[in-house]
Every structure is written in structure tokens, then in C-alpha cells.
Amino acid sequence: MSEDKETPGRRREKQRREELIRNPTGNINDAFNRAETGNLADLVASLGWKGxxxxxxxxxxGFIAASIFLK
Known part of the structure; x- marks a missing residue:
């Protein structure tokens, strides 16, 4: 598919991938900001498997620490 006939959805996805390559740490910030208004699937998808x-x-x-300190 040529650049002229690229759909807006494909263009947005391409720009998102390029931004992730240029700024990988911004991805974590975006994920947590999206989590405030999004859902868990969006958070996990944007963090990747390591995040x-x-x-x-x-x-x-956190659960282990809370159970130890709240005994």
C-alpha cells in the first residue's frame, strides 16, 4: 500500500510504533496516564510483557508487605 493510499488508522498505528521506538520510557508514562481513564487491557497492552x-x-x-505490617 503506497503512502498516498494509507488509511488514517494505519497512519496512526505507524506513528505510534515509530514513537515507541524513539521514546521507550515515554511508553510507561503513557500507560499509567491511560490507566486513569482506560481499562486494564489498555494498560497491559501499552506496557508490554516486561512492564x-x-x-x-x-x-x-505490596500484598506481602501489607500482610506482614498489618498482623
Whole structure:
């Protein structure tokens, strides 16, 4: 598909991918800002597998710490 016949959806997706390559740390900030108004699927999709793993670990550690301190 040539550049002239590119649909707006494809153009937005291409720009999003290019921005992720240029600014990977901005992706985390965008994910957390989107989480305020979005849903969990949007957060996980924008964080990627590494960010999702870190988020899950942080939640688990938080629960463990809370159970220890609130005994």
C-alpha cells in the first residue's frame, strides 16, 4: 500500500510504533496516564510483557508487605 493510499488508522498505528521506538520510557508514562481513564487491557497492552511483569511483581510485593505490617 503506497503512502498516498494509507488509511488514517494505519497512519496512526505507524506513528505510534515509530514513537515507541524513539521514546521507550515515554511508553510507561503513557500507560499509567491511560490507566486513569482506560481499562486494564489498555494498560497491559501499552506496557508490554516486561512492564506487565514488573507491575505484577509490585502488586504481589505490596500484598506481602501489607500482610506482614498489618498482623
Amino acid at each position: 506487565t511483569g514488573i507491575l505484577i511483581l509490585a502488586i504481589i510485593i
